[in-house]
Each structure stands twice: as structure tokens, then as C-alpha cells.
Amino acid sequence: HGQSLENARFRLYSDAGLKNEVYKTYSKYLNNNKIHIRTFIIVALALNNYILAFVLFTLSSISDILDGYIARKYNAISDFGKLMDPLADKLTQLSILVTLSLKHIIPLWIAIILICKELVLICGASFLYGKQLVVSSKWYGKLTTVLLYLAVVSSFMIHIFNLPHFDIYIYILAVILAIFSLISYITYFYGKGYLPNKEELKKNTPPANSNKSK
Numbered sequence: 001h002g003q004s005l006e007n008a009r010f011r012l013y014s015d016a017g018l019k020n021e022v023y024k025t026y027s028k029y030l031n032n033n034k035i036h037i038r039t040f041i042i043v044a045l046a047l048n049n050y051i052l053a054f055v056l057f058t059l060s061s062i063s064d065i066l067d068g069y070i071a072r073k074y075n076a077i078s079d080f081g082k083l084m085d086p087l088a089d090k091l092t093q094l095s096i097l098v099t100l101s102l103k104h105i106i107p108l109w110i111a112i113i114l115i116c117k118e119l120v121l122i123c124g125a126s127f128l129y130g131k132q133l134v135v136s137s138k139w140y141g142k143l144t145t146v147l148l149y150l151a152v153v154s155s156f157m158i159h160i161f162n163l164p165h166f167d168i169y170i171y172i173l174a175v176i177l178a179i180f181s182l183i184s185y186i187t188y189f190y191g192k193g194y195l196p197n198k199e200e201l202k203k204n205t206p207p208a209n210s211n212k213s214k
Contacts, residue, residue, distance in 0.1 A: 034063050038092045045099045054156040057096070061149060064089060087125070090118050093148050105155055110171050114148070117178045121185060128189075138188070140181045147174040 037060045044053035094115055101111035121141075137145075151174055154167035 034060055034088070037063070038095070041092075042095055042099055045096070045103065048159075050156045050159040054153065054160065057152065057156070060092065087122060089145065090122070093145070093152070094118055096152055097148075100152070100155055105159070106168070106171055110175055113175050114178055117182045120182060124185070124189065138181070138184065140177060140184055144174055144177045144181050147177060 037056050041053050041056045041060065044050075044056060094111075097106070097111045097114055100106045101108045147170060151167050151170040154170055157163060158165055158167055
């Protein structure tokens with residue numbers, strides 16, 4: 001009986017290890033392909049091929065969803081993945097926004113605001129990761145990402161079907177929510193004590209030279 005139980009445990013661990021290896025291989029395959037897809041999206045936009053850009057952007061988004069689903073299913077979520085996966089997604093969106101603004105499809109100020117917001121969050125996330133702290137995305141951050149996705153897709157559809165430029169309203173909503181997200185994240189960080197307050201800054205500030213010149 002003891003031997004059969006030990007064999008069952010071995011099979012269980014072996015199956016779990018095999019599934020984990022399969023996930024890692026598939027995840028690596030997805031990530032490698034996503035890098036190529038994101039590069040081709042920019043190339044397609046530069047060549048004014050909005051249909052190809054839309055198809056590639058949709059494939060990239062679907063692969064992101066699949067990667068997250070598989071990670072949750074096989075319990076292969078890591079702190080590094082929590083940091084890097086959203087970072088890669090944000091870099092994709094920001095590179096597309098920069099390209100659209102350079103092509104005068106969206107106003108430059110929209111891209112600047114969104115880029116500044118994401119840079120602040122990226123720096124904050126990297127700072128916290130250095131302290132072994134990882135903060136998962138909140139609902140307002142995810143909603144901002146969804147709005148940006150809809151805005152980018154709308155920009156593609158407008159140029160494919162010659163539609164009126166209604167995408168500007170979605171971008172404005174995304175900007176408003178992005179500012180709200182930034183303020184909410186900063187407030188959350190301070191509330192959790194992740195960022196130094198005024199008293200801590202005073203303690204860490206070296207005293208000024210009190211010697212007066214004669």
C-alpha cells in the first residue's frame with residue numbers, strides 16, 4: 001500500500017512538472033511571437049497597411065489573453081511575470097500611440113500624457129520590485145488598457161472604412177481615466193507605506209552645515 005501511494009505521488013508530481021514544462025515552452029513560444037508581431041504592427045502602420053496592423057494587433061491581444069489564462073490554469077504566475085507582462089503590453093500600446101501621433105492620426109498631446117503616465121508607473125513598479133514588492137493591476141488600470149485597445153482599434157477601422165474620427169472621444173476618455181489611475185496608484189502607494197512620507201524624507205536628509213561664515 002505504501003509503495004502504491006508513493007507511486008501515485010510520483011505520478012502526480014511528474015504530471016505537474018510536465019504540465020509546467022509544457023506551459024513554459026508554450027509561454028516562451030508565445031512571447032517570442034509577440035515580439036515579432038509587435039514589430040510588424042509598427043511596420044504595417046508605417047506602410048499605411050491598417051488592415052494588416054489591425055489583424056496583427058488583434059493576434060497580439062489574443063496571445064496576451066491566452067498567456068494569462070494558461071498561467072492561471074497551471075498556477076505558473078510569478079512576481080516577475082506580474083511585472084513584465086503588463087510592461088510589455090504597455091510598451092506595445094505606447095509604441096503604437098507614438099506611431100499614430102507621428103502620422104498625425106491622433107493629437108500629439110494625447111500620446112505625451114499617456115506616455116508620461118506610463119513612464120511614472122513603470123518607474124514606480126521597478127522601484128517597488130527592487131524592494132521585493134509587486135503590486136497587481138487595479139480595475140482602473142485594466143479599464144484604461146481596454147479603452148486604449150478600443151481607441152487604437154477604432155483608429156484602424158476609421159482608416160480602413162473611411163469613417164468619421166470618433167476615436168478622439170475614446171482617447172480623451174482613456175486620458176481622463178489614465179490621470180485618475182495615476183493619482184489612485186500614487187495614493188495607494190502612500191497609503192500602503194510603499195513611498196516615503198515627509199517625515200521619512202526629513203530623517204534621511206543630511207543636516208545642513210550650521211557653521212556660519214565669519
